[in-house]
Amino acid sequence: MWKELGKFGMGPPSGGGQQPGGGHQPGGPKNPLRRNNPLLWILIIGAILIYTQTDGSLFGPINQSHVSRMALAPEQIKGEFALIDHTGTPRTNQDFLGTHTLVYFGFTWCPDVCPSAMLTMSQVVEDLEAQETVVQPLFITVDPQRDTVEKLSAYVAQLPNLIGLTGSEEAVASALESFGIYRRSHAEGPEDTDYMVDHASFFYLMGPDGTFIQSFEPREGPTKLAIDIERALTG
């Protein structure tokens, strides 16, 4: 048996053991898993190639650039912000007291998940409206570096009643922290215009008193979300 395994670079336990003092020198103890095993190198190089070509998404159940976990427990979510809307008007969470809001956090350069989430959001708001439930949709950018008032203005025009919110990096960071929204920008400096931003992808339903009611995942789709939100509001 050991003779057969020897063909694959394994052998019987040799009596020698470790050479004294040889542990960390180059070419020290022979390890068949590290040396002279082309299969291992093919596997390693293949894994690196797949990882870099797919942004790592093959290795997880979800795309890591849009995470589905909240950074705060529900009772810790304050939902406070002091930002500027897409018309250039300063807005805070206080301005929306008296109405339900549905808040999404994303960025206008996002190639896939955000646009799809915004379509879902508009469908949900429309479905709720058909049942005479009024919910104000808000879009808070996670990318104030590129999402200027002008950029947001063009973006929100695609959906009825949507209000876009941006601000200084500090104001946006503070808002995201208050909502417990994870965000990591890959910008390599203030002049960078071509980068991705990892962020949590959620709709937050906020009550007329400004408190957090419930979060929802866009991937559940507009029909289910409209039913779930209606239930959260009336149940």
Ligand code: NI
């Ligand atoms: Ni996105």
